């Protein structure tokens with residue numbers, strides 16, 4: 774796996790367990806292990822170079838099955854967001870909260886929980902990815918910097 778200098782993400786402690794803990798497979802374990810260690814990783818096609826996010830064992834651009842794990846620089850810009858007021862019961866204690874679409878500097882677009890207040894003034898502003906450390910494992914989020 775390639776490695777970025779100074780790419781360790783800040784860690785934010787979250788209360789309790791993850792509301793919907795991810796199902797970790799043999800294939801996705803490297804992603805979760807890296808996230809727990811403060812690094813954001815995904816798969817990249819060895820044939821055409823396209824990133825897959827979330828990590829996948831098949832390139833959705835050229836259908837190659839030759840993918841490699843790569844580390845992503847954990848920063849980008851806020852492309853869009855929405856504020857969620859009506860939530861599933863497991864998230865009732867967190868509402869309202871913001872979900873953002875982040876364009877990472879490496880070209881990956883992802884969706885994740887946004888920490889802190891997010892307004893339209895934050896669109897296209899720099900964001901940093903953070904590890905959300907729950908009692909039972911990590912998730913990832915972002916915050917405007």
Ligand SMILES: [Zn+2]
Nearest residue numbers: 818821832835
């Ligand atoms: Zn490909």
